[in-house]
Amino acid sequence: xxxxxxxxxxxxxxxxxxxxxxxxxxxxxxxxxxxxxxxxxxxxxxxxxxxxxxxxxxxxxxxxxxxxxxxxxxxxxxxxxxxxxxxxxxxxxxxxxxxxxxxxxxxxxxxxxxxxxxxxxxxxxxxxxxxxxxxxxxxxxxxxxxxxxxxxxxxxxxxxxxxxxxxxxxxxxxxxxxxxxxxxxxxxxxxxxxxxxxxxxxxxxxxxxxxxxxxxxxxxxxxxxxxxxxxxxxxxxxxxxxxxxxx
Amino acid sequence: xxxxxxxxxxxxxxxxxxxxxxxxxxxxxxxxxxxxxxxxxxxxxxxxxxxxxxxxxxxxxxxxxxxxxxxxxxxxxxxxxxxxxxxxxxxxxxxxxxxxxxxxxxxxxxxxxxxxxxxxxxxxxxxxxxxxxxxxxxxxxxxxxxxxxxxxxxxxxxxxxxxxxxxxxxxxxxxxxxxxxxxxxxxxxxxxxxxxxxxxxxxxxxxxxxxxxxxxxxxxxxxxxxxxxxxxxxxxxxxxxxxxxxx
DNA sequence: CCTCCACTGGGTACCTTGTACGCGGTCTCG
DNA sequence: CGAGACCGCGTACAAGGTACCCAGTGGAGG
Numbered sequence: 231x232x233x234x235x236x237x238x239x240x241x242x243x244x245x246x247x248x249x250x251x252x253x254x255x256x257x258x259x260x261x262x263x264x265x266x267x268x269x270x271x272x273x274x275x276x277x278x279x280x281x282x283x284x285x286x287x288x289x290x291x292x293x294x295x296x297x298x299x300x301x302x303x304x305x306x307x308x309x310x311x312x313x314x315x316x317x318x319x320x321x322x323x324x325x326x327x328x329x330x331x332x333x334x335x336x337x338x339x340x341x342x343x344x345x346x347x348x349x350x351x352x353x354x355x356x357x358x359x360x361x362x363x364x365x366x367x368x369x370x371x372x373x374x375x376x377x378x379x380x381x382x383x384x385x386x387x388x389x390x391x392x393x394x395x396x397x398x399x400x401x402x403x404x405x406x407x408x409x410x411x412x413x414x415x416x417x418x419x420x421x422x423x424x425x426x427x428x429x430x431x432x433x434x435x436x437x438x439x440x441x442x443x444x445x446x447x448x449x450x451x452x453x454x455x456x457x458x459x460x461x462x463x464x465x466x467x468x469x470x471x472x473x474x475x476x477x
Numbered sequence: 478x479x480x481x482x483x484x485x486x487x488x489x490x491x492x493x494x495x496x497x498x499x500x501x502x503x504x505x506x507x508x509x510x511x512x513x514x515x516x517x518x519x520x521x522x523x524x525x526x527x528x529x530x531x532x533x534x535x536x537x538x539x540x541x542x543x544x545x546x547x548x549x550x551x552x553x554x555x556x557x558x559x560x561x562x563x564x565x566x567x568x569x570x571x572x573x574x575x576x577x578x579x580x581x582x583x584x585x586x587x588x589x590x591x592x593x594x595x596x597x598x599x600x601x602x603x604x605x606x607x608x609x610x611x612x613x614x615x616x617x618x619x620x621x622x623x624x625x626x627x628x629x630x631x632x633x634x635x636x637x638x639x640x641x642x643x644x645x646x647x648x649x650x651x652x653x654x655x656x657x658x659x660x661x662x663x664x665x666x667x668x669x670x671x672x673x674x675x676x677x678x679x680x681x682x683x684x685x686x687x688x689x690x691x692x693x694x695x696x697x698x699x700x701x702x703x704x705x706x707x708x709x710x711x712x713x714x715x716x717x718x719x720x721x722x723x724x
Numbered sequence: 725c726c727t728c729c730a731c732t733g734g735g736t737a738c739c740t741t742g743t744a745c746g747c748g749g750t751c752t753c754g
Numbered sequence: 755c756g757a758g759a760c761c762g763c764g765t766a767c768a769a770g771g772t773a774c775c776c777a778g779t780g781g782a783g784g
Contacts, residue, residue: 237667249731250779276770287734289772298771346593350645352664359677366679375682380701387638392630398597417599420484430606432613435622436598454627461708495752496760523741534763536743545742 238353239300254286256294260304264341267305271401272343275305302347307355309341315364319371323470324459326368331389331455335448338393342401345394369462372470381462388458389451396447485600486547501533503541507551511588514552518648519590522552549594554602556588562611566618570717571706573615578636578702582695585640589648592641616709619717628709635705636698643694 236242244256262283266275277298281288295301313333318326338344349358369378403413425434463470483489491503509530513522524545528535542548560580565573585591596605616625650660672681710717 237664241667241670248781249729250733250781252732254733277772278770281734289735289774290733292772293732293734346595348593348645348648350642350649352646352668353649359671359680363677363679366683370679370682375679375686379683379687380697380704383639383642384635384701384704387634388631391634391638395597395630398595399599401595402597402600417484420488421599423488424606430610432610432617432622433606435617436613436626439622440626450627454631457627457631457708457712460711461704464707465704493760496758497750497762499761501762524743525741528763536745536764537762539743540761540763 236296239296239303240353240355242296244294252293254284254290254294256304258284259291259294260301260308263301264305264308267343268341271405272302272346303349303353303355306344306347306349307357309337309344310355310361311357312337312340313361315361318364319368323368323372323466324463327365327385327459327462328455330365330368331385331451334386334389335393335451338390338397342397345397369466369470372466377465381465385458385462388454392451392454483543486543486550487600487602489543491541499540501531501537501541503551505531506538506541507548507555510548511552511555514590515588518652519549519593550596550600550602553591553594553596554604556584556591557602557608558604559584559587560608562608565611566615570615570619570713571710574612574632574706574709575702577612577615578632578698581633581636582640582698585637585644589644592637592644616713616717619713624712628712632705632709635701639698639701 245252259280263275263280266279266283277291278288280301281291291301295304313330315326315330315333318330320326351362354362366378366382369381373381403410406413406416408416421437424430425437492499506527510522510527513526513530524538525535527548528538538548542551560577562573562577562580565577567573598609601609613625613629616628620628650657653660653663655663668684671677672684
């Protein structure tokens with residue numbers, strides 16, 4: 231089997247059968263890459279930088295990973311494993327889904343670069359697959375698989391979409407190298423021009439009235455999440471009553 | 478005012494007051510870039526490629542755009558303008574939001590690279606701002622601004638999240654250079670291994686039973702959208718009755 | 725135990741990409 | 755009718771991904 235015939239990284243064995251004992255490993259490389267990406271952004275995690283981080287030669291990395299793109303896939307799968315979905319389904323679907331959503335948000339905040347990584351089901355790694363198993367297992371007993379896919383997509387979209395928004399602003403602030411208040415001051419002329427133009431009344435309303443979001447993004451997230459869960463509840467049969475249901 | 482002091486591209490004037498008449502324009506450059514990105518992906522839209530596309534020298538582009546990053550922002554704003562939100566609010570919020578969601582999906586399918594572009598409110602361009610105005614204008618009369626932000630985020634997240642999933646698979650297929658059936662055949666070994674392992678019963682269920690999604694992604698999207706709209710309806714006061722409401 | 729060779733780490737080199745800089749020409753303003 | 759700001763764009767350079775090559779290593783077969 232030639233290199234080109236491997237379907238994806240998950241099909242490619244990490245180690246050969248014999249030869250010298252490797253000094254590094256996919257895990258070590260991936261961890262280093264994640265560390266750099268967390269601190270300085272995904273674009274800072276270059277092959278040279280990663281190699282330097284673990285004290286390896288640049289080209290040595292290619293003994294473990296076929297390409298940087300594939301390494302990013304490994305990174306994505308690794309951080310997916312940080313979302314705690316043990317003991318799901320627990321019998322309380324609302325609690326399970328809440329725990330999942332919270333875990334996802336926390337993980338994304340820790341690894342904001344994940345927002346820029348495209349993932350698709352057929353190339354999911356073990357951690358992502360396990361996540362899908364546990365998560366969809368929560369509702370599996372109550373609804374057919376297609377409906378389940380639908381509901382999970384709703385929950386996931388809400389969580390990811392909300393966090394994505396949160397992140398992209400934070401990213402812009404960080405990239406400017408300024409403090410948040412300095413950044414806002416810097417942006418003031420643009421906002422002011424839009425407001426003064428009178429063409430964007432709703433935008434103006436957001437700027438003027440909606441101050442709360444900044445104080446507690448997490449509470450905001452929880453609040454929206456309740457709405458989504460209520461929405462899901464409506465789609466479940468009555469046999470799915472959840473102990474924590476607020477109804 | 479030095480270059481570095483401009484807040485973002487939208488604050489930077491395209492043309493100076495005098496000097497030779499420019500041959501190109503931001504609009505021309507942006508259109509060319511979008512054309513290339515649509516056909517070959519965002520990474521194919523390099524400065525050299527764009528310059529070649531419009532018959533310009535590479536460095537000429539920098540007379541119109543400060544950097545490639547900013548050009549991507551221009552591209553994003555431009556395609557946002559393709560979503561038709563004229564005459565909103567029309568008085569029928571359900572119809573308005575449906576039209577918006579459909580428009581968003583159609584646009585994303587036409588410009589799949591948009592999924593990889595990070596956007597944040599403070600750097601929105603005119604088209605994005607207008608979109609926000611019209612979209613949030615739909616519910617503005619019924620709920621306070623914070624609630625409106627919340628509901629719009631829900632709708633937007635659902636639409637974007639669903640389409641994102643659709644796109645990332647399509648992208649993988651395209652990137653492989655194979656036809657869809659060839660691609661599935663190529664992926665079969667991996668899927669098969671997962672199924673055979675017995676560790677992923679739900680994943681197996683998805684593979685075996687959930688065949689419908691492939692037949693009509695659009696119908697799937699519409700179906701999920703109805704659920705989201707129902708969810709939004711629950712959050713609105715009774716004065717917001719919509720003529721097209723299915724209740 | 726020796727030989728063989730698939731493997732290892734990693735240096736060098738090349739290609740692609742974004743973009744700083746400078747030059748010669750042009751157009752508006754004073 | 756200068757002057758100076760702006761135009762198109764060729765040249766050049768700094769990253770960054772990675773192909774290729776080489777010397778060394780250690781398990782398998784004799």
